[in-house]
Amino acid sequence: MSAAPLTPLGLYVHWPFCARICPYCDFNVYRDRGVDADAWSAALVADLEYWARRIERRRLSSIYFGGGTPSLAPVPVIAEIIAAAERLFGLDAEVEVTLEANPGDADKKRMGAFAEAGVNRLSLGVQSFDDEALKFLGRDHNAASARRAIAMAQECFENSSFDLIYGRPDQSEDDWHAELSEALCFQPTHLSLYQLTIERGTAFATQVKAGRWTPAEEERQARHYEIAQDLTKAAGLDPYEVSNHAAPGHESRHNLIYWRYHDYVGIGPGAHGRLTVNGERIATKALDRPDAYLQQIDQRGDGAETIEILGDEAQLIERLSMGLRLSEGVPLYADDYFYRDEGRAGRLARLIEDGYLAHDCGALRATDTGRPVLNRLIYELIG
Numbered sequence: 205m206s207a208a209p210l211t212p213l214g215l216y217v218h219w220p221f222c223a224r225i226c227p228y229c230d231f232n233v234y235r236d237r238g239v240d241a242d243a244w245s246a247a248l249v250a251d252l253e254y255w256a257r258r259i260e261r262r263r264l265s266s267i268y269f270g271g272g273t274p275s276l277a278p279v280p281v282i283a284e285i286i287a288a289a290e291r292l293f294g295l296d297a298e299v300e301v302t303l304e305a306n307p308g309d310a311d312k313k314r315m316g317a318f319a320e321a322g323v324n325r326l327s328l329g330v331q332s333f334d335d336e337a338l339k340f341l342g343r344d345h346n347a348a349s350a351r352r353a354i355a356m357a358q359e360c361f362e363n364s365s366f367d368l369i370y371g372r373p374d375q376s377e378d379d380w381h382a383e384l385s386e387a388l389c390f391q392p393t394h395l396s397l398y399q400l401t402i403e404r405g406t407a408f409a410t411q412v413k414a415g416r417w418t419p420a421e422e423e424r425q426a427r428h429y430e431i432a433q434d435l436t437k438a439a440g441l442d443p444y445e446v447s448n449h450a451a452p453g454h455e456s457r458h459n460l461i462y463w464r465y466h467d468y469v470g471i472g473p474g475a476h477g478r479l480t481v482n483g484e485r486i487a488t489k490a491l492d493r494p495d496a497y498l499q500q501i502d503q504r505g506d507g508a509e510t511i512e513i514l515g516d517e518a519q520l521i522e523r524l525s526m527g528l529r530l531s532e533g534v535p536l537y538a539d540d541y542f543y544r545d546e547g548r549a550g551r552l553a554r555l556i557e558d559g560y561l562a563h564d565c566g567a568l569r570a571t572d573t574g575r576p577v578l579n580r581l582i583y584e585l586i587g
């Protein structure tokens with residue numbers, strides 16, 4: 205039997221520093237108090253070299269600088285990682301190289317330097333076009349700088365995207381309709397629309413617990429989600445994933461790697477990776493703390509905190525959780541490991557009958573009814 209063909213390979217680079225920490229954010233982030241550019245370049249390149257030695261060599265179809273705030277990273281650090289990625293793996297002719305940026309850092313000269321280093325896609329954390337809302341979200345930019353940043357991104361990069369957060373406590377349906385309509389006036393080719401989530405351990409979680417404000421109720425969140433679907437579709441953006449909308453051909457290659465459960469290397473503090481090594485699927489996770497990450501790379505050449513082989517069951521849960529987020533769904537054929545547990549076929553049939561899932565042409569998909577309750581669906585399906 206011939207080995208399964210290798211899937212596209214991505215590289216995720218986590219830059220964990222931010223000018224300040226937003227009250228809703230639970231990513232692996234730290235206040236930027238000035239970084240040693242040489243030390244970070246050397247460490248990130250060493251970590252990448254480690255993974256290049258461990259996995260079968262193949263070209264990268266995507267590099268994604270996420271954070272934290274990678275637009276705060278010194279340009280030479282980003283340039284050196286892209287150059288090392290090219291030297292160690294090779295880059296697809298169509299490689300997508302994304303950098304997340306905060307609108308406040310998006311000055312033309314700096315962004316031009318990132319583009320020169322090889323970045324060809326900018327993802328801007330706009331969050332809102334309302335100054336009061338931006339204050340509430342603890343952002344250090346205002347609506348005017350967000351508008352300027354979008355125009356600049358569209359001018360300087362082949363591809364760009366921006367994020368908005370909806371379902372804020374004081375946001376009415378009309379407010380959201382008006383805000384999203386303004387967003388669509390920029391004719392974006394890609395938009396990420398996130399429902400405000402109160403994450404444990406954040407400043408927002410503390411404020412809500414203390415009764416200082418109440419999150420939007422579920423019904424309003426659901427209406428906001430419907431508004432997002434209706435307006436983006438009318439503007440020609442396909443809801444190819446639960447929170448992501450793109451014009452045809454502008455879907456994020458990098459995020460598709462996650463959702464299609466393909467392979468990606470993860471470097472930088474706290475970064476996760478999923479790789480196929482000697483036919484086994486492994487999950488990698490780098491040390492969270494920047495100082496510990498730098499120190500371990502210095503001492504033993506890699507930043508991994510854990511490297512774990514994933515069994516069939518763990519892979520199935522991950523594959524379904526990721527794939528059902530996509531409108532194309534997840535491949536599911538009769539010989540799939542899924543059917544080894546006989547009860548699952550019955551549960552699947554019930555969820556299809558109840559209108560939450562659809563299964564045709566070899567793909568299992570969440571319907572419009574199923575998408576908003578994905579986590580519950582996966583829980584019920586797996587048993």
Ligand SMILES: C[S@@+](CC[C@H](N)C(=O)[O-])C[C@H]1O[C@@H](n2cnc3c(N)ncnc32)[C@H](O)[C@@H]1O
Nearest residue numbers: 228229231271272273304329367398399400401
């Ligand atoms: C981790 S941030 C990195 C991007 C960049 N630092 C920024 O803030 O613009 C990626 C995106 O996740 C979204 N996000 C983070 N925490 C969220 C939350 N609790 N609820 C909704 N969206 C959230 C924001 O839209 C943000 O732009």
Ligand code: SF4
Nearest residue numbers: 222225226229271272
């Ligand atoms: S939302 Fe972005 S800028 Fe704010 S703390 Fe999180 S990563 Fe940093």
